[in-house]
Amino acid sequence: MKGPLVRRVSTITAAGITAAALAFTLTACGESSTESGGGGKGKGIGLAFDVGGRDDHSFNESAARGMDKADKEFGYTSKAMTAKNGETEADREQRLNSLAEAGYNPVIGVGFNYAKSVEKVAKDHPKTTFAVVDSVAPGNNIDSITFGEHEGSYLAGVAAALKSKNHKVGFIGGVNNALIQKFQAGFEQGAKATDPSAEVTSEYLYANNDKGFNDPAAAKEKAKGMLDRGIDVIYTAAGLSGNGSIEAIAGQKGAWAIGVDSDQYQQPGLDKYKASILTSVVKNVDVSVFDVAKSVKDGKPLTGPHQYLLKDGGVSLATSGGFIDDIKDKIEAAKKSIVDGQVKVRTSP
C-alpha cells in the first residue's frame, strides 16, 4: 500500500519540478542562440532540403549539383541540411535560421514547403538573400524560383504515347498537391495530343502527406499494380519514391520508366535499372541554385519571382541512353509548338 506520506512527497516533488521548470522558462535565463551566432559572410550556400535528402537521385540532387558547382567555382564550403518526414513549420524555420545565423548566403529552401518559413525567416535576416524553389514567397530579399514542369511533362507524355505498345501509359505522383498536378496535367495532355486512343492512368501515392516523396516501397507497389494492368510506360513524379517505381518497372521486360527532376539515367544509384529509363523530365534546379549564388557573389542578389520554363531551358527532356532518338523529331516539333505558344499546356488536370 502506498502510504499517505509517499503521496505527499511525490506531490511535493512534482510541484517542485514544475515550479523549477517554470521559473527556468519565465526568466528565460541565458543568451539566445541568435546572439552567439557569428556573421562571417561569404561562407557559401545554405541549402535546406525537402524530405528525401541530398541523394534522392532526383529533385534534391539537382539542387545539390548547383551547390557543388558554386563550391567549385567560388571556393565555397556550402552546407546542406535535410528535412525529416512529418516536419512542422517550426522545424523548417529553425533549419533556415541556423543556416542564416551561421553566415551562409544565400539560404535556399528546396521545395515548396519552405515558402512560408522562408518568408518569415527572411524578415529576421534582411542582409541575407533567401530563395525558395517551386514556390513564390513575398519579400524583398527572396528569390522565388518556379519551373515549367507542365511543359516538360507534356514532352514526356508525347514520348510515352509514342513508345507504348499497349497504348496504355501511367502517371504516379508522390503527393496529390498543386505542384504534382502540374506534372500530371502536362503528361496527360501530351499523351492525349499524340495518341488520342491512348489510355492515361494517373494515380497518387498519398493524398496529402509529404511522405509520398520519401516512400519508395509505396511507389514500387503502385508501379507493379499499373504494370499488371498492362500499362507499359510509367512516369513517376515523386522525388525519392520514384526509385521504387523505377525498380519495379525494370523488373518487367518491355516496360519503360520516365524519370523526373534529374536525368535519372545518369544517376549512379540507379545504374542497375538504367536500361529501363526511357528519358527524364529534367528540372534544372541546379541552374537556378547556381544563378542565385552567383548573383549574391556579384553583389546583385536576385529577388522576386523567376520562372524557368521550357523556352529558357529551365526544363527539358533527357536524351541520354538514346532510347528516344528515334522519335526525336516529333519531340522537337512538340517542343517548338510549346515554345512558340501554339500549344498551351494546362497546369492542372
Place this chain on the structure above:
Amino acid sequence: MKKFDKNKLILGLAAPVLAIVTALVITSVIIGVTGKDPFHAYQVMVDFGSKSDSQVWIINKATPYYLSALAVAIGFRMNLFNIGVDGQYRIAAFFAAVVGGSLALPGFIQIPVIILVAMAVGAIWAGIAGLLKVTRNVNEVISTIMLNAIGASIIGYLLQDGRLAEKEGNLIHTPYLPDSAHFFEIPTQPKPIFGFVVIAALAGAAYWFVLNRTRFGFDLRTVGRSESAAQASGVSVKRMIITAMLLSGAMAGLVGMPTLLGVSYNYGTDFPTGIGFTGIAIALLGRNNPIGMALAALLWGFLERTGTQLEFEGYAQEIVGVIQGVIVLCVVIAYEIVRRYGLKAQQRKVGEELAAQARKSDKAEASA
C-alpha cells in the same frame, strides 16, 4: 511502514534513472561507431538546448505532443490502445479549420467554437472505433488504424481547390481563420510562447483529477485492470469503453489546435502529421502520469530542437531518432525490470515475515 515507503520511492526513481543511463550508454556507443565524439554531441545539445529561444521552441513543440500523449494515455489507462489519435486530431483540426474559416465571430466565441468543433469531431471519429468494439467486438487497434487511413482520404478528398479548400501557390489549404480566432501568446523574448500551453496544462490537470479523484476515473482504471472484476462489481464495461474512446478522441481533437490557432491559421497540405504516434511514445515514456508525460514531451522537444543543431555540427541527422527510440525501449524495459525486482523483494519480505511468524509459533508450541 516508513522504511517500506522509502524503498518504494527508491524503486520509483530507479526505473527512469536506469532507463536514461542505459539510453545514454547505448547512444554513446552508436555515435562512437559512426566515428564521432559522443560527449561533444551532448555538450552541443545541452548548450544549444538551453538557449532562451530554444526553450521557447521546445515548449511550443511539446504542447501538441503533450495533448497527444494525454489522448493516448486515457485509452492506455483502461487497456485500450487508441492508435488512431493521429487520424483523430487531423480530421478534427480539418473540420475545425473549415468551420473557423467560414465564421467571423468575436474571439471569445470564435475560439471556443473552433475548439469545441475539434473536440466533437475527434470524439466522433474515436467513438466509431468504440462503437465497433462494443457492438461487433472489433479490436480497437485495427479499427483506429483503419480510421486513420479513412480520415486521411476524406481530408485528401475535401482538401482540394473548389471543394473546401483554396489554392495558394503550391499549397492547398482551408480558408484562413479571421484574426479574432488567433490564440493569445505569452510574450517571451525573443519569440513568444503559444498560449495554448495553458490549455494543455489545464487538460493535464483535468486528466489527473478525473482519473484519480472521481468515481468515473476509478471505474475506468478498474476496467483497465480487469474487465470481469469491473463487470462483477457493477461497472458497465461497454459504456466505459465508449466513454473512454470519446474522451480520448476529444482530447485528440485538441492536438492540432496549437498549430491551427497559433501558427498556420488554416489546415493545409503542410499541416503537421504523425503527432498521434509521437504521443504513443510519450505516453509510454511518461508512464501515463500527467507530470511524467509533460517531462517526456519536453524531452522530445529538446531532442528535436538539438537534433537539427547536431546535423549542423556534422552528426548524422538520424541520431536523434535513434536516441528517441532507444529511450522509449529502455524505459519500457527498465520499468519492467524494476517492477519484477520490486515484486520479488516484496515476496521475499512477506516470505521472511511468514517464516519468522512460523518460527515464533513453533517455539511457542515447543515451550508449551
